[in-house]
Amino acid sequence: MPDTYTSLANSPIGKLITGQLGLPRPTILERYSPGDATISGQVLLGAAPGGRLAPAAATVLAGLSANVSTALRGDLRKAAADAGLDAAVFNGEVPGDARFKALVFDATGITDSTQLRELHAFFHPVVRRTQSCSRVVVLGTAPEDTGSPREAAAQRALEGFTRSLGKEIGQGGTVQLVYVAPGAEAFLGSTLRFLLSARSAYVSGQVVRINQGAATPPVVDVHRPLEGKVALVTGASRGIGAAIASVLARDGAHVVGLDIPPLAEDLEAVTSALGGSFLTADITTDDAPQSIALHLQEAHGGVDIVVHNAGITQDRTLARMKPERWERVLDINLSSEERINDELLSSGVLNTGARIVCVSSIAGIAGNNGQTNYGTSKAGVAGMVVAMAPVLAKQQVTINAVAPGFIETQMTAAVPIAIREAGRRMNSMSQGGLPVDVAEAIAWFAAPDSGGLNGNVVRVCGQSLLGA
Template identity: 50%
Template sequence: MADWYTTFANSGVGTTLTKQLGLPRPGVLRRYEPGDPLLEGPAVVGSAGQGRLRDTVTGVLRDAGVTVLSPVVADGDASGERLGAVVLDATGVTGPADLAAVHDFLAPAVKRLRANGRVVILTDPPADADSPAQAAARQAVDGLTRSIGKELRDGSTANAIYVPEGAEAGVAGPLAFFLSGRSAYVDGQGVTLSAADVPAGQDAEKPLAGKVAVVTGAARGIGASIADVMARDGAHVVAVDIPAAGDSLAAVANRIGGTALQLDITAPDAAQRLVEHLRERHSADGKGGVDVIVHNAGITRDKLLVNMDAARWNSVMAVNLQAQLDITRALLDGDVLDAGARVVCVSSQSGIAGNRGQTNYAASKAGVIGMVRAWAPAFAERGATINAVAPGFIVTEMTAKMPFGTREVGARLNSLQQGGLPVDVAETIAWLSQPASAGVNGQTVRVCGQSLLGA
């Protein structure tokens, strides 16, 4: 759906009027299309202290065909060429005094960032620090990243990657995601990596080739977009939704060359029926059968807590949380998940920040985050991962029915000054589903344009 204000603000007349009236002018976001380069323009890579990741970062960029400039060359370049990305290795930061070097590198480089540019900072997790001073300096990167994201304009974003000792092999996938158009609506976020075996040689155009992906709630909206993106990236998609949505579900499955499975995920036998379907259709030896599970199905039954009846509360918990627990457990117990499987659960910004009239919904979505965090070690033991995405204001048919004022305020209260699209959620889920994301486990990634609500 088109964003009328963003379209107007970036027109000839709109640009003039917004400037004269002091109104915000949201940038037109660079979203991924197959065949796109990783960046539009060169990147400058720097380090603060004796960082250990600068060579790794430079190698990833050069392998992707990006021209890499040193900070000296970038600062002294008289050509006026704008930068596509600014990447800082801050793993050498040992205390607050070292943060001066962070500022000295970033300030002139960010000034040269082009529209839809990217800032990515890599550092060690604060929890692994050897001293309070080191922990303070590392945690400072979080506040720095979020603030940069709020200062950037024209669709540019800033994100951080926390890389503990031993997790260096997992850098390439997250770095490429944050630099690419796939992360258009991900801003001010931090992802902590863990040590993992990361497969080499992933196909950049078809990273999910040969994979089987189950997507629940796939008949419409965000679920249909997830199915589209997963299929685009090479996966065979098993699209799941309730029987009442059968026609729409079939249309989605036919469009992407996938399989439609009508299933009420809250039914007592739902998990076992899904396991049996995957064994029959996608397993050659009774084991394995699915590589990716996307728990997207969800409902809202809004009411103030004091006015909420048991039916509203119980139905939301059943669909949004209990079904995810039951299906994931059944897949684990039934040996249906292939080696290196990926489970991605859809949470919500409401599960982080809360929302008036949505105590049931917010509780269920916060529960998803807790589930993911708790299950991560068990998944790691299997060479698999489980993560969550937390969408913010996403423009859908449902939000289009909201009152105009409420809708516009909700869409603008973020660093990118606009609502996201279903494809933004889908791209983040597809990234977390890739083999190259093996080092991302137990994480929750907000897809909210750095919403001003919540952490």
């Protein structure tokens, strides 16, 4: 649900007032409902000459039954035809009344900074032809995977382009950069599906890296990609955790909700409504990892998705912070996750192809006044994800994190109004995100065909100015 100002600003009278006074009018973001098409409008697919990802992108778009347009250029038309796309033709010189819901540009053909003009050539004629809540995805080669310093520089330059365009595009549009490693083309599917859909409503200005996963990505039902999967969600009784449980269940997973015993009632209410099950435990205790592992093994024969969502804040400036506050935040937010991961791994409870998804925070990236403990823990989560990724890859397990920005929860509702409004508006969407936005990003990482995503930390922050 949009915040009060956003609702007001979008009411008939509010539109009049905001228009007259030049006040911002945040777009009411489109969000995914079960059964929705992944993309509700035309997708323009383009590529810098010599790129390698147009065929893969066309294949993904064909799989999504998207309506696609391309320029009348041999390489693009062949890519579309080979993917079975009856793609329309778009010529920027005679655009007619063409409008696009999404723009996908393969920039991997750019191997020198002078070729960056291809970005301008593709986007300039169409950037004002996008519909509201449009999606822009630029595909590139990660600088570390390039063949020359010039190519590396040019590919790194894409980041500045996408982040700037993210701030320009407006009307709830999002802009992302996806680096796809050579050989990882087949792993593009889940990411493009997420980034082009309303599921990524509050994700913008992000850089995602796709590498070759352990196994060929399976074909999933885009409406129930998690069918048959068992998902553990910690801190599931309320807020973002409850939203995560709900989205994972919606996508087909059996959710095992976990929370502390005092919240058992809330937890049961959440999970039973989702047809899931629950488990109460204090994750800071020494035997918690074992008992969780045992439960998952006995009740479900293992676990496919682990979402480390449980977290707390105990804010004080460092000078006034007692050691207990430090310890408790670090233990719940970081150390317990490490212990649980280690136990699940060593006990063999993590199924092959399992997905671990952690919840970091913008505070761990940008830092926050009064949150040295929290910021430390959440930056640690990001560090854990990056460090564990190669270790887990050996067991065909992936680990990634989402880093929420300003999300409308009970926690942020308690923030003083001035700070709250600043947090809410200082992003490209001029509004806070919703718990479901975080949950959707987690479901993306959790998908069976997301094997190419490992060690990513993606913010769900509406492209917040903080830490950007």
